[in-house]
Each structure stands twice: as structure tokens, then as C-alpha cells.
Amino acid sequence: MRNILTNIINPLSPFATQYLPNQVICIEASKITSITPQTQFKGLAPEDYTQFVALPGFIDLHVHLSQYRMRGLYEPALLPWLNQHVFPEEARSQQDSYAIALSEQFFQATLAVGTTMSVIYTAPYASACSIAFEVAERMGIRAMIGMTMMDMNAPIGLVQGSKDSVESSVALFEKWHAKTDKLDYIFTPRFAPTCSVELMQQIGSYAVKHKAWIQTHLSENTSELAWVKEIFGQNSYTEVYHKAGLLSPKSIFGHAIHLTDKELNLLSETHSKIAHCPDSNFYLKSGEFPLERIEAAGIDYALGSDVGAGTVLNMLHHAKMMNFRQSQYPVLPAKALYHITLGSARLLGMEDKLGSLEAGKEADIVFMQAPDGFELGEQTLSQLIFFGSEFSVKETLVAGKSLYV
Numbered sequence: 255m256r257n258i259l260t261n262i263i264n265p266l267s268p269f270a271t272q273y274l275p276n277q278v279i280c281i282e283a284s285k286i287t288s289i290t291p292q293t294q295f296k297g298l299a300p301e302d303y304t305q306f307v308a309l310p311g312f313i314d315l316h317v318h319l320s321q322y323r324m325r326g327l328y329e330p331a332l333l334p335w336l337n338q339h340v341f342p343e344e345a346r347s348q349q350d351s352y353a354i355a356l357s358e359q360f361f362q363a364t365l366a367v368g369t370t371m372s373v374i375y376t377a378p379y380a381s382a383c384s385i386a387f388e389v390a391e392r393m394g395i396r397a398m399i400g401m402t403m404m405d406m407n408a409p410i411g412l413v414q415g416s417k418d419s420v421e422s423s424v425a426l427f428e429k430w431h432a433k434t435d436k437l438d439y440i441f442t443p444r445f446a447p448t449c450s451v452e453l454m455q456q457i458g459s460y461a462v463k464h465k466a467w468i469q470t471h472l473s474e475n476t477s478e479l480a481w482v483k484e485i486f487g488q489n490s491y492t493e494v495y496h497k498a499g500l501l502s503p504k505s506i507f508g509h510a511i512h513l514t515d516k517e518l519n520l521l522s523e524t525h526s527k528i529a530h531c532p533d534s535n536f537y538l539k540s541g542e543f544p545l546e547r548i549e550a551a552g553i554d555y556a557l558g559s560d561v562g563a564g565t566v567l568n569m570l571h572h573a574k575m576m577n578f579r580q581s582q583y584p585v586l587p588a589k590a591l592y593h594i595t596l597g598s599a600r601l602l603g604m605e606d607k608l609g610s611l612e613a614g615k616e617a618d619i620v621f622m623q624a625p626d627g628f629e630l631g632e633q634t635l636s637q638l639i640f641f642g643s644e645f646s647v648k649e650t651l652v653a654g655k656s657l658y659v
């Protein structure tokens with residue numbers, strides 16, 4: 255049990271954020287039991303964190319654990335970048351010792367930047383995915399993790415047999431879906447060009463039947479779109495997934511940049527979700543996220559780092575990029591914060607547990623300190639969004655446990 259006297263920045267909606275100075279957060283076991291103004295608090299003397307600001311731990315909706323160590327290796331387009339940098343690096347995770355060290359380093363790095371929930375792609379090996387789960391469980395991490403699936407158009411050593419790929423994904427789901435409170439499996443076909451229709455159909459029907467999550471990439475880059483048309487000959491990329499049964503309220507599509515109105519309607523009607531990765535989209539020159547059209551279509555979206563095409567895990571950086579990577583649309587700080595916290599929790603159906611600091615929710619909290627000379631106050635939100643990398647992380651809690659100090 256902990257009582258912590260601190261200042262709180264809490265997201266309320268895409269348009270509103272609350273700043274609450276001098277509050278006592280009481281934590282028991284995994285949960286926040288109360289938040290009380292210091293003037294009304296009657297319990298034991300709290301720990302003094304008044305020099306820090308407390309925020310709900312950040313949520314990264316799209317990240318490749320297997321690519322953590324190849325960040326910054328540049329090719330100016332998606333497909334050459336995959337071939338030259340991503341695939342050789344992912345192949346290294348076939349070795350268990352490499353996969354263990356990488357998973358430990360990755361999760362430690364997420365905690366160091368205040369991320370308390372990640373939605374993860376691993377390398378296309380069941381062993382590497384199992385290792386990610388085991389390391390996450392041992393470290394107390396909260397995450398959804400999936401083995402990347404590829405049964406065609408991938409290099410030898412990474413391409414999987416269709417049957418093997420489906421069976422090992424199902425086995426991982428069965429093992430991890432209900433094993434712990436903090437971990438879940440997410441079915442993870444990489445993207446249509448490396449997945450056969452049969453594989454996608456099997457995953458789609460299994461996931462819908464078992465109410466499981468699915469993630470993949472959609473409409474990131476124009477060369478990719480042309481390749482999808484060449485392979486599948488459908489009218490659109492979204493229809494390829496729709497016909498395979500992959501569109502559902504529990505499906506998260508990374509990127510979703512070059513979409514027609516018809517595709518937006520399909521995503522909207524099926525209540526599919528989008529992981530918006532602005533850093534990655536401009537790194538690989540994929541294009542600008544059609545933010546206003548996505549919002550007008552009523553499609554739920556939240557931010558992902560997309561490491562390794564995203565260069566850093568720090569979600570405050572990606573919140574800033576959400577503004578910077580719109581040429582006309584000024585994304586305000588409240589909206590940017592919402593899409594790495596409460597909005598992401600809502601998208602995942604976890605709003606009752608995560609996304610804001612409230613009594614009854616899980617104590618997933620990051621405490622941050624402003625740079626020297628900057629006072630905490632209403633203005634801190636805007637400063638965090640635009641130069642958050644200069645704030646230091648004092649402590650990160652997941653489910654009430656201090657995992658980074």
C-alpha cells in the first residue's frame with residue numbers, strides 16, 4: 255500500500271484534460287483506491303512527490319519488439335526497408351538467447367519512457383513469441399503480444415508453413431489468453447502480401463469465434479498497394495481483409511493511409527480500429543494519415559510507435575508527431591495525450607481498468623519531472639506533448655508495482 259502526494263494530469267476526452275495539483279493517490283495491491291485533495295486527506299503521511307506530475311501510463315498500440323535493435327537503419331521506402339533491414343534482424347530472434355536478451359531490453363526500455371501497455375508484434379517464430387510472453391510475465395509487464403505470421407513472399411528462414419503458422423498461433427492464444435491479468439494474445443498476420451488467403455481466413459474465423467484480437471498492417475505505402483492488387487486482384491486492400499473475415503471490432507489495422515471512402519465505410523461499419531503511426535509514416539515516406547476523414551468516418555484510432563520504423567518508444571514523441579505530421583490540421587495537446595492514454599484504453603475495451611487516474615482503475619502510473627526552471631501547472635500538458643523528451647521519468651508503476659525507478 256502506498257499514499258503518494260503529487261500533481262495529476264488526467265485525460266478526460268479528446269478535447270479536455272484535467273490538471274489537479276496536490277492530490278494524494280492511494281494505491282492498494284494493483285489498484286488506485288482513492289484520489290483526494292491534500293487538504294482533505296486524513297490518512298498516514300504520504301510520500302512527497304510534489305515535484306513530479308503523475309499521468310496514466312502510456313499505451314503503445316503498435317510496436318515490433320523484434321525490430322527494437324534495428325531502429326534508425328534507413329531505406330526510404332517500406333518494401334526495400336523490410337528486405338534489407340527488418341527481415342535479417344527478425345531472423346536473429348530464432349536464437350533463444352537473442353530473443354531473451356532482446357525481450358528484456360525492450361520491456362525495460364518501454365518502462366523507462368513511461369509506457370505501461372504495448373500491443374506487440376514479435377518475430378515470426380513461436381519460440382520468440384513464447385519468450386516475449388515469459389519475459390513479460392516475469393517482469394510484470396502489461397501487453398498484448400502476437401507472433402508475426404508469414405506463409406508466402408518472405409525469405410527462407412522467416413517464411414512459415416501455413417498449417418504451422420496457424421497451429422502455433424492458436425497454441426500461443428490458448429496458452430496465454432486467460433493465463434494472467436496483464437497479458438493476452440493477439441493474432442498477427444504481418445500484412446496481406448505475405449499471407450495467403452487461406453491463412454487469413456483461418457485466423458479470421460478462429461479469432462471471431464473466440465473473441466480474440468487481430469492486428470495487421472493496412473494501406474501503408476503505394477508500392478505495397480500495387481503489390482496487393484497484383485497478388486489478390488481485389489478492388490481494394492481493405493476488401494482483401496474483409497473477404498478473408500479479418501475486419502471486426504477487435505481488429506487493429508496499422509497505418510491506414512491511402513484509403514478510399516468505400517474502404518473507410520467498410521472499416522467503420524465493422525467497427526475496426528486503426529493504429530496511427532505518424533513517425534513511421536514520414537520516416538518511410540509512406541504518406542500523411544487522413545486524420546479528418548478517419549474522424550469523420552467515426553473510426554476509433556490511437557497512436558503506435560511502430561518501432562523499428564518509428565525511431566523511439568517514447569509515446570510523448572509520437573503524440574508530438576501526431577501534430578507535426580498533419581500539414582493542415584492542428585492537433586491540440588489534449589487530443590494528442592488522449593490518443594496515448596484514455597482513447598487507446600477505450601479502443602481496447604479497457605477503459606474500466608486503464609487510461610486515466612481514477613479510483614477503481616489499475617495503478618498504471620508514470621511520474622515525470624519537468625526540466626529545471628519549468629514549474630508545474632496547467633501549461634505542463636502542452637510542454638509534455640511538445641518537448642516531453644526533456645522531462646525525466648522518475649518512476650513507472652504497472653498494476654501498483656514499481657517497475658522502473
Ligand SMILES: [Zn+2]
Pocket residue numbers: 316318471508560
Ligand atoms: Zn508495423
